[in-house]
Amino acid sequence: MGANAAENTNLRLKAVLDVLTEGVWSGEKLNAGVVLGEAIARVPLNDKERELLSGGIPRGHKALTTASAKLVKAGWLIKGRSGWTITEDGQRATVAFADPAAFTAALDAGTPVPADTPLPAAPAGHSAPKAAPHGAEKAVKAVEKVAEKVADTAAKLVEETVAPVAKAVRKRKAADNAAPAEAPEAAPAVEQPAEVAVAGDFNVLLGAPANWAPQYDESQMQLDEVDQLWKLAADLPAGAYSFKIAINRSWDENYGRFGAFDGANHEVHHRGGPLVIRYDHRTRDIVTE
8 A cells, every 4th residue: 555645546556457457368348347446455445535525435436536547548548338448558567667656657757668568477377468460450350340330330320210210100000090089189398408317326337437427428318309218228237226317417406216306316236237227307207127
């Protein structure tokens, strides 16, 4: 453990790279929560760092989450919705700057990893990390990755375009086949907020810098214009989670269980994998699946 909170945070940043390197050896895809938790386990919080900030986040955990942006800026870490990934430079940084003081100095000064630094050696029982492909092979893989992303985006666009049309056609056919009746009253228009967030104890797993954080992009839901429901889909590990619905990136207007304003937390016991949360602003309540 370091002499103060700043040194502790830097030690934990190095531990983040160590944990991710071990994940490369084992072939595991680690999410942000697991990585941060293991780094803190290796460099425990002191009494000051265990103090809870607003939202129930320990001071030291918040400091580490914020400081992890340094690793991204250095080109040693990539943050994604599906997890955190260490780069080859990040792996080599654990070798080139193995001493904590050297690591801190290099990170603060933006010192590049020496080009001749080897990848860290895997311990017995693990395969060494595979070097990135070069030349034509690297180009092919890059093209394949782009093509896959384009295909996914195209499929999503098709789905988003076709679904409303198909629904409208089904409604029209049903109306044409129905017996003549008095026209129903039009449903009142729903006045939707500008933005709706799921703010809870799993925001960092979505890639946000902190939990219980309605202000971050990663916590925002998307409005389905067809059914007028706000939706958020996430891939979460098994566990019990708590959250509230927060309006317009603030806690000024928030809803908990049974749609109560500033009410008790929603709770979900998730068995792991995809989780979809739907929020209806008309009733102020949610559905999970």
